[in-house]
Amino acid sequence: MADEIKMLKVTIDNITIEVPQGTTILQAARQIGGEVAPPAMCYYTKLKGSGGKCRTCLVEVSKGSEADPRPMPKLVASCRTGVMDGMEVKNITSGKVTDARNGVVEFLLLNHPLDCPVCDQAGECHLQDLSYSHGKEGTRYEFKRRTFEKHDLGPYIQLHMTRCILCYRCVFVADQVTGKRVHGVLSRGDHAEIATHIEQSLDNDFIGNVIDVCPVGALTDKTFRFKNRVWFTKPVDAHRDCPNCKGKVTLWQRGDEVLRVTGRKDQWGEVEDWICNTCRFEKKHVNDWVIEGPTKIDRHSVISQGHYTGLDKPKETFSAVHGGRAPKLLMDIHSVSEVNRPGIALSEIQGPATSDTFNIDKQA
Amino acid sequence: MGRKLLLEKAHIPGIRSYEVYRREGGYASVEKALRMAPADVVEEVKKSGLRGRGGAGFPTGMKWSFLAKPEGVPRYLVCNADESEPGTFKDRYLMEFIPHLLIEGLIAASWALGSNRTYIYIRGEYAWIVDILEQAIAEANANGWLGKNILGTGFDCQIYVQRGAGAYICGEETALIESLEGKRGNPRIKPPFPAVKGLWDCPTVVNNVETLAAVVPILNIGGEEYAKIGVGRSTGTKLISACGNINKPGVYEIDMNISVEEFIYSDEYCGGIAHGKRLKACIPGGSSVPILPANLLLKTAKGETRMMHYEGLADGGFATGSMMGSGGFIILDEDQCIVRHTLTLARFYRHESCGQCSPCREGTGWMEKILNKIEYGKGQLSDIDLLWDIQRKIEGNTICPLGDAAAWPVAAAIRHFRDEFEWHVKNPEESQQRNFGLAHYADALTTV
Numbered sequence A: 001m002a003d004e005i006k007m008l009k010v011t012i013d014n015i016t017i018e019v020p021q022g023t024t025i026l027q028a029a030r031q032i033g034g035e036v037a038p039p040a041m042c043y044y045t046k047l048k049g050s051g052g053k054c055r056t057c058l059v060e061v062s063k064g065s066e067a068d069p070r071p072m073p074k075l076v077a078s079c080r081t082g083v084m085d086g087m088e089v090k091n092i093t094s095g096k097v098t099d100a101r102n103g104v105v106e107f108l109l110l111n112h113p114l115d116c117p118v119c120d121q122a123g124e125c126h127l128q129d130l131s132y133s134h135g136k137e138g139t140r141y142e143f144k145r146r147t148f149e150k151h152d153l154g155p156y157i158q159l160h161m162t163r164c165i166l167c168y169r170c171v172f173v174a175d176q177v178t179g180k181r182v183h184g185v186l187s188r189g190d191h192a193e194i195a196t197h198i199e200q201s202l203d204n205d206f207i208g209n210v211i212d213v214c215p216v217g218a219l220t221d222k223t224f225r226f227k228n229r230v231w232f233t234k235p236v237d238a239h240r241d242c243p244n245c246k247g248k249v250t251l252w253q254r255g256d257e258v259l260r261v262t263g264r265k266d267q268w269g270e271v272e273d274w275i276c277n278t279c280r281f282e283k284k285h286v287n288d289w290v291i292e293g294p295t296k297i298d299r300h301s302v303i304s305q306g307h308y309t310g311l312d313k314p315k316e317t318f319s320a321v322h323g324g325r326a327p328k329l330l331m332d333i334h335s336v337s338e339v340n341r342p343g344i345a346l347s348e349i350q351g352p353a354t355s356d357t358f359n360i361d362k363q364a
Numbered sequence B: 001m002g003r004k005l006l007l008e009k010a011h012i013p014g015i016r017s018y019e020v021y022r023r024e025g026g027y028a029s030v031e032k033a034l035r036m037a038p039a040d041v042v043e044e045v046k047k048s049g050l051r052g053r054g055g056a057g058f059p060t061g062m063k064w065s066f067l068a069k070p071e072g073v074p075r076y077l078v079c080n081a082d083e084s085e086p087g088t089f090k091d092r093y094l095m096e097f098i099p100h101l102l103i104e105g106l107i108a109a110s111w112a113l114g115s116n117r118t119y120i121y122i123r124g125e126y127a128w129i130v131d132i133l134e135q136a137i138a139e140a141n142a143n144g145w146l147g148k149n150i151l152g153t154g155f156d157c158q159i160y161v162q163r164g165a166g167a168y169i170c171g172e173e174t175a176l177i178e179s180l181e182g183k184r185g186n187p188r189i190k191p192p193f194p195a196v197k198g199l200w201d202c203p204t205v206v207n208n209v210e211t212l213a214a215v216v217p218i219l220n221i222g223g224e225e226y227a228k229i230g231v232g233r234s235t236g237t238k239l240i241s242a243c244g245n246i247n248k249p250g251v252y253e254i255d256m257n258i259s260v261e262e263f264i265y266s267d268e269y270c271g272g273i274a275h276g277k278r279l280k281a282c283i284p285g286g287s288s289v290p291i292l293p294a295n296l297l298l299k300t301a302k303g304e305t306r307m308m309h310y311e312g313l314a315d316g317g318f319a320t321g322s323m324m325g326s327g328g329f330i331i332l333d334e335d336q337c338i339v340r341h342t343l344t345l346a347r348f349y350r351h352e353s354c355g356q357c358s359p360c361r362e363g364t365g366w367m368e369k370i371l372n373k374i375e376y377g378k379g380q381l382s383d384i385d386l387l388w389d390i391q392r393k394i395e396g397n398t399i400c401p402l403g404d405a406a407a408w409p410v411a412a413a414i415r416h417f418r419d420e421f422e423w424h425v426k427n428p429e430e431s432q433q434r435n436f437g438l439a440h441y442a443d444a445l446t447t448v
């Protein structure tokens, strides 16, 4: 017989809901949804012990509980603080929180290389989202950003340590999802880094999941590297009969080509199921998969642009819009990015340029 | 002469050995404790008003009574001998010269808390003290104070010494526990607190060396008697490790009823400022607590004599006061440069941050770089405000108090010595050749 779960009343940004005992403030805020849900860079629901580190989810507890109404003296990490009955929380309604969060975002970006143009995570990077919403223009940091010695993590996973925010999610994945962890955090403070103690590849059965949990571009899929920009690929949900995992994935396609396979992510960017390395790295053919349909992507900024559901095609032609003038340069920018060849000078192209102008292989 | 309870016998020849220690009345508190119910020992410590000597000053008896006691789950006592706070070296002195006092206190406290396996986590650099402690533990074992069925009470207890590997952060109690478990020394996110889930997820009490040693005199003279020493909520005696520009650096035991002025200038303690120089500033409780300029050190903002106890040093809050902290008393004379000094501390905290949380990991490095710039004559006035803003964004927003400990010294230096920072910025060349000096911070020449 299940014990009756006690329901607790909590008010976040003036919205009151009831949640079962044991719910964290972050989870409660996510139930309300929208802006009320604090950003979370290190917490990951599926990973036990995660959270508390990045400090982006700090909130103000203006009333501790019905029993002890005193406010909490400091801002608390909402991902690791349990709801109490009658608790009142301020997230976007607290100036203190906004101030502290802007500070945290500044800290996270301080040593970040800002190499988004060459980063495979761009478009689905939580740090990118966060800096759009909370970042300042320009930086107050005038020193050299830190760099690290390169570590090779083997054929599947690419590490860019300069982008890492030390959320520890990948460490938890290796501990909790794979059989054995061979990487971790070495050193401490601002020289702490993700690495293997002795050069070693990460090829443990489920290790590919570190790529999905990494909120930034520190761990990316080597088999996808530089193949395309995420927002040009089309995500579809697919599955296969897999002996190791549930085989439920998202395929990132360009035409018929499967460029990348990832776990399916929910609206908070968390995977629904872990997937195995075989599904992720080996099954790169459409025939390997049963396609279910386009993936729903709500919250995340840039990727949703490559995602055409519910979009009306314009009725006018391009030249109609331009008052009969034929455009000189019409690029299929999707293809441009694939073949972005600096050798081709745009000014020297005669007439309208199309993807074929750039795609020398196809021309031949 | 103040009363000595901890170091009274530390200078008796041979006191390090069991024979001499026992002859001088050692282990009497264990005999006494083991005849009492554990809860009564806790009660005695509560009555004494003893506050943690590790830095935070939390009432020890209260901490002990919070220890969860679920059926069938072991409980642990862990002695924090990590002592890595710059300026603090009192625990080393105690363990080095009178190791049996700590062992005795540990046994009595283990009985009170029901800990059958008690650990001393000691900073790695104290290698020779490990040998001293191991020797004392072996002697205590050989004489029936440790092991099985101690004094026929049925109580089993063993003490283990574990060396750290040189990280300041492993002095933070939850990082210490992680390290003791063989993991990376990252502080845990609280709650749960160690009293509920500590070592190997069992209820655990972590106490400082001096705190645990103080249990011995408390049991010997009684909690009430102990509480009569000192003033108000600052009961008993306190070890102060005094260093910097003073005539007599060293470890002093004070009863917390003397003035800061007496402590600095009397021959019984620091013996005045070295080389006849004048006092500029002081960090009264280890590197993490706010620095005070001379004028606010000797007298409070209200013009009262500042006393050497928890409330006295904290008088005025952070605006005009500081903290007792770990008792690391660092004196700076007129030749010392506050900017350079603050840079040194910032470098320390940058180096010692565990790197788990973003404000501390990134902020400590940033502050060090800016201070470095100012110190080397390349600063701008806006850098001072930037420093202030950075420390403000670290403080209170981190997992463990190391973030605060990194922020406070910078905040206090700017708060009290802003013109010195500005002078550095405005006189980049001159500041490379000489120090700012004393200006209006100078002490009124003292008479003690």
Ligand SMILES: Cc1cc2nc3c(=O)[nH]c(=O)nc-3n(C[C@H](O)[C@H](O)[C@H](O)COP(=O)(O)O)c2cc1C
Pocket (backbone or CB within 6 Å): B051, B052, B053, B054, B055, B056, B057, B058, B060, B063, B080, B081, B082, B083, B084, B085, B168, B169, B170, B171, B172, B173, B174, B206, B207, B208, B209, B211, B212, B400, B401, B402, B405
């Ligand atoms: C960064 C940091 C370092 C610390 N280092 C020490 C230490 O070296 N020794 C110590 O006793 N307490 C240290 N503490 C305090 C401990 O966390 C803990 O509060 C103390 O051991 C409790 O003992 P007490 O109640 O007897 O003071 C440190 C705290 C922090 C945040």
Ligand code: SF4
Pocket (backbone or CB within 6 Å): A163, A164, A165, A166, A167, A168, A169, A170, A171, A194, A210, A213, A214, A215, A216, A218, A219
């Ligand atoms: S590599 Fe990615 S997942 Fe791992 S700690 Fe860094 S940011 Fe987090």
Ligand code: SF4
Pocket (backbone or CB within 6 Å): B169, B186, B187, B352, B353, B354, B355, B356, B357, B358, B360, B361, B398, B399, B400, B401, B402, B403, B404
């Ligand atoms: S405050 Fe600093 S030392 Fe403490 S947990 Fe955070 S990063 Fe580590």
Ligand code: FES
Pocket (backbone or CB within 6 Å): A039, A040, A041, A042, A043, A051, A052, A053, A054, A055, A056, A057, A058, A077, A078, A079, A080
């Ligand atoms: S998500 Fe809560 S601290 Fe990182």
